[in-house]
Amino acid sequence: MTENNSSSSSSSPPLQRVGAVSSEDLQRQLQRDQMLRWLILLGIPAASTIVLAWFKLTPDPLGFGIMIMAGTWMMLNFISARAWQQVSNMAELFAIDPEQAEARIAIVLKSKPLARQVRLLTWHRLATLRHQQKDFDQTIAVCQSVLIYPLRNVHAVRQHLLLMLTEAQLARGDAYGAYMSLSELSHQQLSLTHSLQKLALQTRYLLMVGYDEAALSDLPGKVKMAELMPTLQCGALHVLFYVAASRSGQTPQADWLNERSRLLLSEKQYDDILQSLSMPTVTPGELL
Amino acid sequence: MNQRATPTFKPPSPEQVTDHLRRCAPRVSRAWVTQLPLILLLVAAGMTLFAQNALTAILPWLILIGVVAYAVIRVRHVRTIQSRVMRISEWTQLEQHERATRAIWKMLPVVQMMPELHGRLVALMAHNLDRLTAWPAAEVAYDYLIQRMPADHPGSIQLQLQRTVLQLFNDELTSADTNLRKLRPLAMEMSASPISATYHYAALLQQVSTFHYADAVAENKDELVDRLRPLGVEAGHGYALMAWSCYQLSLREPESTTWMQQARDWWHKATLLLSTQKLLARQDELKALAAQIAYKAQSQDEQVVEEIVEQNTAQDLEEVHQLLDDQVILEPESHEQPIQTPEKPSPSLLDLVQSVEPPAVSSHEEAAQTDEAATDHDVANDDSPQDDTQVDDTQQIKEQKHD
Known part of the structure; x- marks a missing residue:
C-alpha cells in the first residue's frame, strides 16, 4: 500500500507515499493490529510469570505477571500515542506541504500494532488529504472504509467524514450517494461549523437535482x-x-x-x- | 449560566479585565507532577517484587486503580472543557456576545493549566467586548495577547490591526497612527488577505476620524470593494465610512449632486451587506447620513406618488365627469340609481397612499410607543439610545416636511 516517491530529490531520502487503498486494506490492518496486541499483551506477561515461577524469583509470580501485563498495556498505548502525535495536528501541513503530510501518514500506517481508534483516525487524516488533493475517488473509498467501523467518542470525525464523502459524491455526480450521506448527517447533532458545511452541500445537492424552490x-x-x-x-x-x-x-x-x-x-x-x-x-x- | 441577556448585564471595565487576566494567568504544571502517574506505577511494580505481607500485596493494586481512575477523570474533564470552549466560540460566531462574555469570564480560571485554550478564550473575550462596544476593555484583552505573541506572526499582526481600529474608536489617534505606520509594510505583503483588508479599513477609519474626507474618497474610490472583500459582510462598515465621506463632501459642496449620489451608492452597498442597525451600532454618527438618505428616498417616492395621485385623481375626475355626462344623457330614461360624487378616493389610491408611509418612520414611532409602554424589557433587544435619536431625527424630518 505504501510506496516511495521516485520524484524526490537525490540528496534527501525519497518521501513515502500512500497508494490507492480500499476497505479490504483497512480491514486487514485492523485484524493484524488486534492479533498483535493480544499476542503481546498475553504473551509477555505469561512468559515472565513462567520464568519467575520456574526460577522462584518472587513470592507472587502471578501478581507480578499481572503487573507486567499492565506495563505492557501502557507500552502499547504509548506506541499508539507516539503515532497519533505524528498525525494529530496536520491541518497546517496539509496546506503547506501535502507531500510531507502524506509521508508522515504513510509512516504511521506502517507502524504496528496501533490501537484501533488511532488506526481509524489516521485513515481519517488520509481521507482529508485526498479530499484536499481533489482525488475524489480515493476520498470516497477511504471515507466509506472508515465509516463502516464505529468511532467511539469522536462523533465530530464521523461527521467530517460524511461531509467529505458528500462533497466527493457531488463532485462525481453521484446524487443518490450524496442524498444518503446527507440524510445520515441530518440524523446527527452537528456543531455550528459542520452545520454550515452541510448547508452548502445540501444546497449544491438541491440545485443538482433541480429542487430550486x-x-x-x-x-x-x-x-x-x-x-x-x-x-x-x-x-x-x-x-x-x-x-x-x-x-x-x-x-x-x-x-x-x-x-x-x-x-x-x-x-x-x-x-x-x-x-x-x-x-x-x-x-x-x-x-x- | 444565564441563557438570555438580562437587563443587569454591563461589559467589564478595562481595570476589571486587567485584574481578571492577572488573576487567571496561565500556569504550567511542574515536571514531577506530570510524571507522577508513571513514578507511582514504577513504585507499584517494585512493591510487588518485594511483597511481604497483605498491605504490600494490596497497595500496588490500589495505586494502579488510583492512577487509572485519575487518568479517566482527567480525560473526561479536559473533554468537557474543550466542548465548553467550542460552545463559547459558537455563541461568539452567532453574535450572542453577552452570553459568550459571561461564559468566558467564568471559564478563564478553569483553563489556567491549559495555555492554548486560555489564549483562545482571551481572543474570544477581546472580540466579544469589541462587538459590545466596550472598546477600552477590548483593547486591554488585545494588548494581553499581543504581548505574548511574536510581533511578526500573522495572528499578532491581525490582533495589532484590530487594536488599532479600537484605538481609533477610542480617539487615541496618535497611538493608532504610529501603529498603522508600523503595520503598513507587513500588511501590504499579504495582499488580498483579511490582514490587508483590516489594514485598509483601519486606514480609512483614520482618514474619516481625522476629517480627511477628500483623501479617503480619492484613495479608495476605485479599489475599496477589492480591498475590503476579504472581510466578507463586515466590509459593509468600510462602505458606510466611504458613504459618510462622500456625504461630508456633499455638505461642503451643496451645489454638486455627484457627492450625494456617490454617498447613496456606497450606502446602498453597505446596507446590502449589513443592516442599518448594525452599521449605526458601530458608528452612531452615521445616523445623520442614514436619516438623510431615508428622507431623500422618501421625498423622491412621495414626489412620484403625488404625481401618480394627481394623474389618478385627474383620471377619476374625468371618469366621474364622463359618468355624469352619461347620466345626463341617460337621466330621462333611468332614475333608479342617482350618480353620487365619490367622497373618498378609490381603493387603489388608498393603497398607494398607504404604501407611501415611510417604513423607517412608522417603525421608529412603534418602537417609541413600545418603549413607553414597556415596563420590563430585555437588554438584548434594547437599542433605545439609537431609537430615541432616530425618533428625534424623524420628527425633525416630519417638521421639515410640514414647513
Missing part, C-alpha cells in the same frame, strides 16, 4: 447562516442561491443575491464558481 426555502435564515462562513464560501453560497432564484423566476431575490455575491467575490471567483457548477446564469423561465 427547496433550496430557497427559509432564504433569510440560510443567508444569515452563510454570513457566518468565510468570505469565499459565503459568496459561493450566495451564487448557488442566485442560480436557484433565477431558475425559479424569483427575480427580486435573484437580483439581491447577485448584487451581494458580486460584492463578496471577485469577478474571477464568481465566474469560476458558476463554471464549477456547470450552471449558466439563466434568465427567469428559460429552463422552465
Whole structure:
C-alpha cells in the first residue's frame, strides 16, 4: 500500500507515499493490529510469570505477571500515542506541504500494532488529504472504509467524514450517494461549523437535482447562516442561491443575491464558481 | 449560566479585565507532577517484587486503580472543557456576545493549566467586548495577547490591526497612527488577505476620524470593494465610512449632486451587506447620513406618488365627469340609481397612499410607543439610545416636511 516517491530529490531520502487503498486494506490492518496486541499483551506477561515461577524469583509470580501485563498495556498505548502525535495536528501541513503530510501518514500506517481508534483516525487524516488533493475517488473509498467501523467518542470525525464523502459524491455526480450521506448527517447533532458545511452541500445537492424552490426555502435564515462562513464560501453560497432564484423566476431575490455575491467575490471567483457548477446564469423561465 | 441577556448585564471595565487576566494567568504544571502517574506505577511494580505481607500485596493494586481512575477523570474533564470552549466560540460566531462574555469570564480560571485554550478564550473575550462596544476593555484583552505573541506572526499582526481600529474608536489617534505606520509594510505583503483588508479599513477609519474626507474618497474610490472583500459582510462598515465621506463632501459642496449620489451608492452597498442597525451600532454618527438618505428616498417616492395621485385623481375626475355626462344623457330614461360624487378616493389610491408611509418612520414611532409602554424589557433587544435619536431625527424630518 505504501510506496516511495521516485520524484524526490537525490540528496534527501525519497518521501513515502500512500497508494490507492480500499476497505479490504483497512480491514486487514485492523485484524493484524488486534492479533498483535493480544499476542503481546498475553504473551509477555505469561512468559515472565513462567520464568519467575520456574526460577522462584518472587513470592507472587502471578501478581507480578499481572503487573507486567499492565506495563505492557501502557507500552502499547504509548506506541499508539507516539503515532497519533505524528498525525494529530496536520491541518497546517496539509496546506503547506501535502507531500510531507502524506509521508508522515504513510509512516504511521506502517507502524504496528496501533490501537484501533488511532488506526481509524489516521485513515481519517488520509481521507482529508485526498479530499484536499481533489482525488475524489480515493476520498470516497477511504471515507466509506472508515465509516463502516464505529468511532467511539469522536462523533465530530464521523461527521467530517460524511461531509467529505458528500462533497466527493457531488463532485462525481453521484446524487443518490450524496442524498444518503446527507440524510445520515441530518440524523446527527452537528456543531455550528459542520452545520454550515452541510448547508452548502445540501444546497449544491438541491440545485443538482433541480429542487430550486427547496433550496430557497427559509432564504433569510440560510443567508444569515452563510454570513457566518468565510468570505469565499459565503459568496459561493450566495451564487448557488442566485442560480436557484433565477431558475425559479424569483427575480427580486435573484437580483439581491447577485448584487451581494458580486460584492463578496471577485469577478474571477464568481465566474469560476458558476463554471464549477456547470450552471449558466439563466434568465427567469428559460429552463422552465 | 444565564441563557438570555438580562437587563443587569454591563461589559467589564478595562481595570476589571486587567485584574481578571492577572488573576487567571496561565500556569504550567511542574515536571514531577506530570510524571507522577508513571513514578507511582514504577513504585507499584517494585512493591510487588518485594511483597511481604497483605498491605504490600494490596497497595500496588490500589495505586494502579488510583492512577487509572485519575487518568479517566482527567480525560473526561479536559473533554468537557474543550466542548465548553467550542460552545463559547459558537455563541461568539452567532453574535450572542453577552452570553459568550459571561461564559468566558467564568471559564478563564478553569483553563489556567491549559495555555492554548486560555489564549483562545482571551481572543474570544477581546472580540466579544469589541462587538459590545466596550472598546477600552477590548483593547486591554488585545494588548494581553499581543504581548505574548511574536510581533511578526500573522495572528499578532491581525490582533495589532484590530487594536488599532479600537484605538481609533477610542480617539487615541496618535497611538493608532504610529501603529498603522508600523503595520503598513507587513500588511501590504499579504495582499488580498483579511490582514490587508483590516489594514485598509483601519486606514480609512483614520482618514474619516481625522476629517480627511477628500483623501479617503480619492484613495479608495476605485479599489475599496477589492480591498475590503476579504472581510466578507463586515466590509459593509468600510462602505458606510466611504458613504459618510462622500456625504461630508456633499455638505461642503451643496451645489454638486455627484457627492450625494456617490454617498447613496456606497450606502446602498453597505446596507446590502449589513443592516442599518448594525452599521449605526458601530458608528452612531452615521445616523445623520442614514436619516438623510431615508428622507431623500422618501421625498423622491412621495414626489412620484403625488404625481401618480394627481394623474389618478385627474383620471377619476374625468371618469366621474364622463359618468355624469352619461347620466345626463341617460337621466330621462333611468332614475333608479342617482350618480353620487365619490367622497373618498378609490381603493387603489388608498393603497398607494398607504404604501407611501415611510417604513423607517412608522417603525421608529412603534418602537417609541413600545418603549413607553414597556415596563420590563430585555437588554438584548434594547437599542433605545439609537431609537430615541432616530425618533428625534424623524420628527425633525416630519417638521421639515410640514414647513
